[in-house]
Amino acid sequence: MPTINDIAVKLGVSKSTVSKALNNAADVSETLKKRILETAVEIGYEKNRIRKDSSKKLCILVENMDYENPMGFGYEIVIGFKQLAVPAGWEVDTIHMTEELQKMVSYDMFMLEHKYQGAFIVGFSLIDPWMKDFKSSNKPAVLYDNYIPENPRTAYVGVNNDEGFDMAIAHLKSLGHKTIGYLGGSLESHVTISRYNAYLHSMEKHGFCIDKSLTGCSYFISECTQKYLPVLLKKHVTAILCSHDSLANAVITHCMQLKYNVPDDISIIGFDDAPFSAYTMPGLTTIRQDRNALGRCGYYALSSLLNKTSISSLLLRAEFIERGSTSKVKKIC
Amino acid sequence: MPTINDIAVKLGVSKSTVSKALNNAADVSETLKKRILETAVEIGYEKNRIRKDSSKKLCILVENMDYENPMGFGYEIVIGFKQLAVPAGWEVDTIHMTEELQKMVSYDMFMLEHKYQGAFIVGFSLIDPWMKDFKSSNKPAVLYDNYIPENPRTAYVGVNNDEGFDMAIAHLKSLGHKTIGYLGGSLESHVTISRYNAYLHSMEKHGFCIDKSLTGCSYFISECTQKYLPVLLKKHVTAILCSHDSLANAVITHCMQLKYNVPDDISIIGFDDAPFSAYTMPGLTTIRQDRNALGRCGYYALSSLLNKTSISSLLLRAEFIERGSTSKVKKIC
Secondary structure, three states: OOOOHHHHHHOOHHHHHHHHOOOOOOOOOHHHHHHHHHHHHHHOHHHOOOOOOOOEEEEEOOOOOOOOOOOOHHHHHHHHHHHHHEEEEEEEEEOOOOOOHHHHOHHHHHHHHHHOOOEEEOOOOOOOOHHHHHHOOOOOEEEEEEEEOOOOEEEEEEHHHHHHHHHHHHHHHHHHOEEEEEEOHHHHHHHHHHHHHHHHHHHHHOOOOOHHHHEOOOOHHHHHHHHHHHHHHOOOOOOOEEEEEHHHHHHHHHHHOOOOOOOOEEEOOOOOOOOOOOHHHOOOEEOOOOHHHHHHHHHHHHHHHHOOOEEEHHHHHHEOOOOOOOOOOHHHH | OOOOHHHHHHOOHHHHHHHHHHOOOOOOOOHHHHHHHHHHHOOOOOOOOOOOOOOEEEEEEOOOOOOOOOOOHHHHHHHHHHHHHHOOOOEEEEOOOOHHHHHHOOHHHHHHHOOOOOOEEOOOOOOHHHHHOOOOOOEEEEEEEEOOOOOEOOOOOEEOOHHHHHHHHHHHHHOOOOOEEEOOOOOHHHHHHHHHHHHHHHHHOOOOOOHHHHHEHHHHHHHHHHHHHHHHOOOOOEEEEEEHHHHHHHHHHHHOOOOOOOOOOOOOEOOOOOOOOOOOOOOOEEEEEEEEHHHHHHHHHHHHHHOOOOOOEEOOOEEEEEEEEOOHHHHHO
């Protein structure tokens, strides 16, 4: 279990400074206090030693996503949320949510039983039972990558997909690409619909013709790679944008199997900057969602709902990350 | 000048409780402290009596908008921002900004000279000289109703225009309207472009044909009412959505002059719920931007930028306000 000494070593300050900061002493600067508290949360320093008010309880409900392993997509999201919530005096429980649990009890009842004042909902899909509850629930809920139109007690946080695709298509245009395809998840989730539309809008914005036959969408990665990828290759696309890094990674592998070199024959761009994306062969050019910042946005949105400010959506800036999977379009001889 | 007594009377608590809360005493609950501080800000209790840190300075820069008069559109925006910022220890200056001042000094230099750590920018238009500065500025800036694509040190706050028009068109559809026109400001500002697109998208979403000949956009209200309104009336629109309440109010007056009764012959809907909109004849059905909440959103977004979380946009929920300017479509005999 991490100790005060671990925090002191990590920040290069004395143990007594850490101790004073955790006890909110007046002779430690606010900036240093903040860094010490953030580090305490980051390394998992036992939370009941950090001053808190037991009536202030929030939860992070995570589904379909690893958050306990540093390579998991949810890990930094959870840390980012806690780094703001814990120093503000909140006790935060992170709970692995399942469909079964949702079927047993309604969202509002679950929140009431556990005395949670608000929830950050991560990794839910449209088929989750509570997605219906959120339309009329009373307890504030902030949903990562899901949007509930009807209920002002809910808010949506995510990355600005339009900005992300704009940067990706501008990059491909600058490399001479003109025939740019899109492969993505099925159009049954909020985030895949948003990214598909972002691809279409951005192609139009950059002066390219919109050709829906250059797109393929499926829930199954294998259907994208085995059914749609060959179609796109026959249509001579020189670049493919993918809705997620895991799909982009599979597309790279299948291109190689079909004897297309990435990036010499075809450029591939992902989305998310998942922890593995720096280590694909070649490294994946992608659009980063800063996961720690997403977690912090989750807290900002939730604390605004708790303060009766009905945020509808809060979008984070996208960031373009250029690696080896994109290059200049090949001259046709 | 407001005193501690004014705060006590307004909240129905004792003067000593107010005094204790302002001095952050331990025996006043956090909830009451918050209400007392918010009320102190609201009624303009002299700010240097509220505990603050002189190194923490923010500014609200307002242009083209009255913020000193309770009937002014900017009044509650400024109050909402301060109600969160002042209790958090910030000193907040509200400054009437002009084009001349912007031409004299760059945004970054202005911020540096006055030791402001961030700014909330209200009422700027695309022609303001600093709109170029914001593309590369270093000091965090949150812009109300303006979006800077390039710079992660800026964020955009506003109301969700799509939600607003969705509610308005659903309302008109439920009243039997089918031929719905749009009048709005010129397509040269971020907010008018966004509202024009929201009208088109929402018409399509509700199964209506998109007919751009039923729309008219101009910087001048008089051009909308004198040039475009007669065209729309000739095309037998039964309802008109307007991009702003001030335009909607002018449209009502001109309809009456042209012997069209509002709402019997034609329904009119505005946007904003400006302070005068409850008092037009008939009262204006409109889409509310909660101005106090917009101010608070401005503070949330700014504090997130100051904490190195690059928010791109933060949109507030829209709220539909039904008054007398809309009714069931008239049966054609």
